[in-house]
Amino acid sequence: MTDHLVVFTPSGRRGRFESGTTVLEAARRLGVDIDSVCGGRGICGRCQIEVSEGEHAKHAIVSAASHLSPVSEVERAYDADRGLAAGRRLGCTACVAGELVIDVPPESQVHRQVVRKEADAHPIEVNPVVRLHYVDVEEPDLATMSSDLSRLRAALEREWELSGLECDAHVLPGLQKTLRAGGWRVTVAVHDSAVITGVWPGLHETMLGIAFDIGSTTVAGHLCDLASGDVLASAGEMNPQIRFGEDLMSRVSYVMMNPGSEKELTRAVRGCLAKLTAELANDAGVSRDDILEITLVGNPIMHHLLLGLDPTELGGAPFALAIDEAVRRPATELGLPVHPGARAYVLPCIAGHVGADTAGVILSEGPYLGDEVNLIVDVGTNAEIVLGNRDQLLAASSPTGPAFEGAQISCGQRAAPGAIERVRIDPLTLEPRYRVIGSDIWSDDPAFAGTHVTGVCGSGIIEAIAELHLSGILTTDGTIDGALAARSPRIVADGRTFSYVLSDGEPELTITQNDVRQIQLAKAALHAGCTLLLERYGIERVDRIRLAGAFGNHIDPVYALVLGLIPDCDPAHVTSAGNAAGTGARIALLDRFARSEIEEVVRRVEKIETAVEPRFQELFVGAMAIPHDTDPYDRLRTVVTLPPRRVADAGESRARRRSRPDSTQRSPA
């Protein structure tokens, strides 16, 4: 026997091995990450590797395919059965026969990364909490008389070094038949290296999971392959709890007025999750029985109702949660039609108003990972605000009300096709043009004719009001200037106040003085919440602002700044985080370590309750003006074409900004 130098890439790990050592064995001894379900029997094909041929000066090695043992019968059988790409070998049968540089492709690694589409988003590590293990179980005999479970455990310990495993009750009734059906070769699902949760005869390779994001309005699910991290299907459903109340507080009121009715709301949301599960499995063409893991996020009220907990205490101060830690349950306890051994993991809640959805946002955005100070805002009925970096994290909820979601706005509606989402007002003619969800055509384009316009969604209202302000129709105190009625028929009297007719079609869509007031209240609450956290943190300016959720996805950051929804920041550093809560659920689904990470982070988040902060009231009042005490106007000129300023207090604003050393240094991207 001779020793040969073997180098693994991309890890760079190296060692000397005798001829005849399998590549998988060599990798294991060096701690190189190569996947295997079948434990080296040439069945699963997870351990595929390639030889990097040629002279590798860096490693002082000449590597050649011929330095591996010839292609074996096992590999030929695998190739015939399931196909083996040219150059690929099975690490469990190919043996070292000379110097080698072995490349482990990403799909052969247990721990891999899923790169996310969103800008600035860190990749997701794939390291699922459930693993599949193929084992050879000893047959029973009269001499030893150990139980089938004992021998299954012994095999898992012998072949996979898993010891002291517990076993789910549901596994037992089928265990004996499965062992015999598989000819004493079975695949075992082991959850968290601790519990046997499923057993299949022979080799079983599929393990799936679903990440659910339970919003008050919509429930979304992503079906993922737990081995690759790929999203196989996504689907959303209206939250059926809506029939008990549009917004969260009306659902809590329903429960308060109908004691015991939380059970109906629990049934409704669980039914929705079950329906989505079936839909996702159907869309992806997979079996629901291969779904072994579920993660869930939701605001505190959705969280409690999902778990069958009465949300009444969350309806009033001191907003006491029943439970705030992460919850682990058999998925079937939540009524999910999945494998009986599947587990559900509900992310932890942070406080009575800051739920598991915010934990998901934090996990997705990772503000605790770096030095940059991040402000993350997730706007729904309330706005959840998270501020900080690796040193300190603060969280609060600000009572914005539902105006940003289009509720309590005369022409408002939920973001859906037909809703106006973009608005421009000509500062000279005061004429508007707009665009609706589902179309790229502006209303002043002849091709727009016939487009059905149904209302204005949250981001549309924000733009409308910002444009009303930029075009001088709206004064700084938020009054629609009736004097302009003479200049434009768009400005019409409405009792003692005036409205702006955004669309004179059917239905007619007008922005009333009350609509402006609703948005002023909402934006003041959001801005005050952000500012309170900044003051607590002891900074005046953040490095980055991330807008999460559907609202954050639709809103143009420039208008959020114009209207003063968020504190002043370089517009280039104000970006949408997409559905960060749902992404957080997906991270927790794919990466077991992300769970302990977010649980630890949530424990050290400092919670600020805006309701008992006198300073919040002051900030709130101060933030009512449009724009209030910050002025992004000049910078905006570089981003959108704006008319000359007409507001009076620009000098004061600029003076304030000079006192902030870095605020004018950066240019927008």
Next chain:
Amino acid sequence: MTDHLVVFTPSGRRGRFESGTTVLEAARRLGVDIDSVCGGRGICGRCQIEVSEGEHAKHAIVSAASHLSPVSEVERAYDADRGLAAGRRLGCTACVAGELVIDVPPESQVHRQVVRKEADAHPIEVNPVVRLHYVDVEEPDLATMSSDLSRLRAALEREWELSGLECDAHVLPGLQKTLRAGGWRVTVAVHDSAVITGVWPGLHETMLGIAFDIGSTTVAGHLCDLASGDVLASAGEMNPQIRFGEDLMSRVSYVMMNPGSEKELTRAVRGCLAKLTAELANDAGVSRDDILEITLVGNPIMHHLLLGLDPTELGGAPFALAIDEAVRRPATELGLPVHPGARAYVLPCIAGHVGADTAGVILSEGPYLGDEVNLIVDVGTNAEIVLGNRDQLLAASSPTGPAFEGAQISCGQRAAPGAIERVRIDPLTLEPRYRVIGSDIWSDDPAFAGTHVTGVCGSGIIEAIAELHLSGILTTDGTIDGALAARSPRIVADGRTFSYVLSDGEPELTITQNDVRQIQLAKAALHAGCTLLLERYGIERVDRIRLAGAFGNHIDPVYALVLGLIPDCDPAHVTSAGNAAGTGARIALLDRFARSEIEEVVRRVEKIETAVEPRFQELFVGAMAIPHDTDPYDRLRTVVTLPPRRVADAGESRARRRSRPDSTQRSPA
């Protein structure tokens, strides 16, 4: 402040304490075992103590009631409410004020003992796996924003040093209301110092448990107070699985022939347990909701059916159990109508034929505790045999068949009122006399007239056949001697063989030649099993034989020896163990440490499978004769009045016995 010497009895622990220290606090500092549910608030009254007055020379102390602080308001309130016996004080409010000898009565100790009625039985330690803890929980406030569960946990850690507790899912939905209903004072059930399993508003002191013994014929339950160890009620029910087959193997056959039907059998036994639970609670006048703990024993087939496991594999070699370790389940999973947090504990099985019932027998008898070598025999359809002492334990099952239970015997029946259980045959007249279950009157007493005789139970058959042998009617090879038909009308021809008419009433009860053969087979199997274990153990004689179960309860040890059911032993050391399996379940119910003890013992029991031991066959054949190779005849003369021997091989037998040095040394008690 002055220090005073305080001595606690019966522990003898002593220490010096400042005036004003409560007795409970002093006891805790010294590690003296005093119970408390309320944590020293003067509510539960568990910590009652007495002052031992007088001069205690041994302790160099003069103790007086006046050396305790005066009776407090709290004690007066407790006395008015619940009564406090003269001389009793509450340890949590009574304070040290001078030298004291404090007596802690047994009922104030957490760990106490239940003395058993059976001779030679070790007392049961009371140390339940579930404990009740009264706590003051902090109210929620906006400043901290922790969840109700977090604050409950904090209270348990602060007041009871219980940390890292998990919480049952079913506790959460009611938690917030319970905390508020109790004014933030609640009682918490904590299972195994690890899981919160129940929460009650205010003080809750009752915790109950049931020990179930699931026999193939009857299911018995004992409802116990987990704090005192007292049995509050006992009840038994026919096992409703009987409709699927009288004996175990016919039930397994039913399942084999009707795949999936194990579910019906599972439902049947669980239904029976549920019915018994309700009955026991009703009999004791307690609430089912206070039942927090369940233990269960049963043979392997009953064990598997209880757990919803198909027993098919137990119907044939190699008799593979699905699971042999102890099983812990929520009691509600077994369909028991008890507290939702109640846990069920099923004792471990030993081998395919030696079940959790035998584990119960071992726990009850404790052969592993001492040096004496015990032989424990539990006769049912099979006989489970355990042999050994603290150094080594062997177990086997011997296929006796159901003859000892009265099955496959022409006149046989189950032990029930009306069944003959005692038989004597006059060796001169060959006339029988007998007694039936439920009556103390022998059949030759005129008062017996009119007694309904229905059949012969197992012990009756044993005595009948032993008496047939002792009276010379039965030859050593087990033939009914037809020559005696001339001497007695009791001996009648029956085809080619002869029968003995035991009772000529209605129904006529005769012992046929076939009946004798059945008993010969059964006793040969039992004796061969015992002898096999003795040989394996390397001894010829045991110190003690214990006969467990209903059969063991009824049988006269002398007749068991006469017939050679069990190996030779001093008859004084052959005793009934009562329902040892059920007692084992009760021990596991009351004493948490007994569980790890029996699990550890079961793991090291050496299992002997008689079916694959050629030596068993030899022993079996050798044990067919009546009596076979041992002869307790002479010793029996001192116990019962016997006629002179007539069998021929007595000399040989005696010669053998001389070679055993201690066999004739002992005299019967």
